[in-house]
Amino acid sequence: MLSTEIQFIFQLGILIVFTRIGGYWLRRWLRLPGVLGELIVGMLIGPYALGQLHWPLVGKLFPFGPGGAPVSPELYAFSTFASIVLLFLSGLETDLSTFLRYSVAGTVVGIGGVAISFFLGTGCAVWFGLADNWLAPHALFLGAIATATSVGISARILSERRKMDSPEGVTILAAAVFDDVLGIIVLAIVVGMSRAETEGGVLWSHILFIAAKAFGFWIGATAAGLLLARRFSKMLKYFKSTQAIAALALGFGLLLAGLSEMAGLAMIIGAYIMGLSLSRTDLVQVIQKEIEGLQNILVPVFFATMGMLVNFAAIVPVLKIGLIYSLFAIVSKVAGCGVPALFCGFNRHGAARIGVGMLPRGEVALIVAGIGLTSGAIGQDIFGIAILMTLVTTLLGPMLLAGSFENPAPGLRRPDDVAKSRSKTIQLSFPSPDMADFLLARIVRAFRQEEFYVYRLSPDAPTYHIRKDEIFFILEGEGGEIQLTTSVQYETLARLVIAEEMLSLRSMLHMAQKNGNLDSMEYNLVADLFGGDNGEESLP
Amino acid sequence: MNLKKPLTVETIRLDLKGDTKEAILAEMVDLLMASGHIRDRDAVLKAVLEREKRMSTGMQNGIAIPHGKTDSVDCLVAALGIKRGGVDFGALDGQPSNIFVMTVSPDSRTGPHIQFLAEISRPLNDAAVRAKLLAATSPDEVLHLLIG
Numbered sequence: 001m002l003s004t005e006i007q008f009i010f011q012l013g014i015l016i017v018f019t020r021i022g023g024y025w026l027r028r029w030l031r032l033p034g035v036l037g038e039l040i041v042g043m044l045i046g047p048y049a050l051g052q053l054h055w056p057l058v059g060k061l062f063p064f065g066p067g068g069a070p071v072s073p074e075l076y077a078f079s080t081f082a083s084i085v086l087l088f089l090s091g092l093e094t095d096l097s098t099f100l101r102y103s104v105a106g107t108v109v110g111i112g113g114v115a116i117s118f119f120l121g122t123g124c125a126v127w128f129g130l131a132d133n134w135l136a137p138h139a140l141f142l143g144a145i146a147t148a149t150s151v152g153i154s155a156r157i158l159s160e161r162r163k164m165d166s167p168e169g170v171t172i173l174a175a176a177v178f179d180d181v182l183g184i185i186v187l188a189i190v191v192g193m194s195r196a197e198t199e200g201g202v203l204w205s206h207i208l209f210i211a212a213k214a215f216g217f218w219i220g221a222t223a224a225g226l227l228l229a230r231r232f233s234k235m236l237k238y239f240k241s242t243q244a245i246a247a248l249a250l251g252f253g254l255l256l257a258g259l260s261e262m263a264g265l266a267m268i269i270g271a272y273i274m275g276l277s278l279s280r281t282d283l284v285q286v287i288q289k290e291i292e293g294l295q296n297i298l299v300p301v302f303f304a305t306m307g308m309l310v311n312f313a314a315i316v317p318v319l320k321i322g323l324i325y326s327l328f329a330i331v332s333k334v335a336g337c338g339v340p341a342l343f344c345g346f347n348r349h350g351a352a353r354i355g356v357g358m359l360p361r362g363e364v365a366l367i368v369a370g371i372g373l374t375s376g377a378i379g380q381d382i383f384g385i386a387i388l389m390t391l392v393t394t395l396l397g398p399m400l401l402a403g404s405f406e407n408p409a410p411g412l413r414r415p416d417d418v419a420k421s422r423s424k425t426i427q428l429s430f431p432s433p434d435m436a437d438f439l440l441a442r443i444v445r446a447f448r449q450e451e452f453y454v455y456r457l458s459p460d461a462p463t464y465h466i467r468k469d470e471i472f473f474i475l476e477g478e479g480g481e482i483q484l485t486t487s488v489q490y491e492t493l494a495r496l497v498i499a500e501e502m503l504s505l506r507s508m509l510h511m512a513q514k515n516g517n518l519d520s521m522e523y524n525l526v527a528d529l530f531g532g533d534n535g536e537e538s539l540p
Numbered sequence: 541m542n543l544k545k546p547l548t549v550e551t552i553r554l555d556l557k558g559d560t561k562e563a564i565l566a567e568m569v570d571l572l573m574a575s576g577h578i579r580d581r582d583a584v585l586k587a588v589l590e591r592e593k594r595m596s597t598g599m600q601n602g603i604a605i606p607h608g609k610t611d612s613v614d615c616l617v618a619a620l621g622i623k624r625g626g627v628d629f630g631a632l633d634g635q636p637s638n639i640f641v642m643t644v645s646p647d648s649r650t651g652p653h654i655q656f657l658a659e660i661s662r663p664l665n666d667a668a669v670r671a672k673l674l675a676a677t678s679p680d681e682v683l684h685l686l687i688g
Binding site for chain 1: 594595650651652653654655657658659661662665
């Protein structure tokens, strides 16, 4: 039998190794989101499956925790920390300025999706006998779990298809911001209400008071955060070192998370508010970059831990309802977001793309389900249903979104609609990918020299977010092409920066051609490579 | 960003005399020198001329944005000049240039240099602003038109 500490370290090691491998396989071979692999790994190695196997020397690797809990308190605390980091980063990535720019379509689409999802999610519990009234905690939780879109998965597809700046793309991104904010408010209210219910208070006035308190904390903390963000970021910048800035920002995020739990809300709400407050400052990319490594390790462990909580035996009796709930979750976003899009200038192609783009549920759904399970508001059966829905929507969303762009038909009723004209893309083609790569690196350097924060989105593809205060660019390179997207307002700056770098490239080529020194340098580098006659000279 | 800092009434001239590109650039560098913004006139002029050699900064509608990088300035400096009637600046549209915005920035220091150029040039996209600039009677009026 292992001591608690050693067992925890073993568990963590196994989770990190296997979630990485599982996620990698799924992404690489099946082109599916890594989160699916991480969830499935958790389900397989959890206490309801392989975790019960008895290994020589170490015994059971994932036994039940105290009181029959599916995971140990240490592992659960670790995954709670992971969820806080995740939501802190999610708040940080919330691009409020994009949201405000496309706020009309984004708001309408976001509200539609959240309202219909919450209604159908809660309704599913009531109509199919899981709850006897609309205010039962588990009914409310099923509603809340269904609301929040995980836009990261759709954003990847949009980026791959170069549709980030399409009218559908910006509407999905803006709606997802609203969706996130609204989803967190719904969670705040639902947690408050379910706590009131479990405390025995079923009075409407009491429930309304709790809901108002939750909403009040949310509004108050968000408003204070946004108002103080500039001053706070100035204070962080005092420390100069980017590591110190990121660590302090996350530290304050954890403090606000603790405060929000004390105020009767979930911890992730405080973390999200801290991230959201900082999202309007120019420290976003710095913090993201520094916390990226931590996130890479923590987040898969979180998803796997959620998978470990799935009790297969408890799902079997409610499997049918689980599939209906998943269907409702699909219909609610496709209709809830698609139909309002039809009234915002989109035709049926555009509306369908927006609907399926809003489909995937991910981290927020799992966090909400986890909070419901540990607080006792929902049982293992409903938790299992939530996981099933997350798996189904995460699997279907990207496939449907990619498919919806196969048909090149425009998504707007009037193709010359305003949405397109508000952002501008500068496209350049070069004779070779090497030349494009070289210029891309020069443009990145030029923006850095202009004191912009430049952040590479992923190590696999050269896509950069370039940002300073309210100015924002997306720089992408592929093959021999470079593409820079920005709002019309900053097009002059973009053109001037690129033009200066192209001129530098040209004069460098010119100088290289003129400079005979290069020939002699090349000659000197290789002339003596094979000059030795018996190898003695090259011996140390 | 604060556009007021680099561009001041001392670095605005409404009646440039030069009749050639070189003469206009020298006159504007002299303006920067006279206002105490630069230490080494020749080094600045060389930097600006070298940039012009690569490609003219004469744009369309009479606008030119000559600029250069040299460590003989400590921070971004800017000047604005107007040449009524215009001069041949090798502009993109082949027309004479009559509004010149010059910026010089340190080579080895980071800063919003091109951003300044972009921001100060943005109002110049408006034909009405250009007409008012050409009719301006005082540097204050020019500053007011561009910066508000």
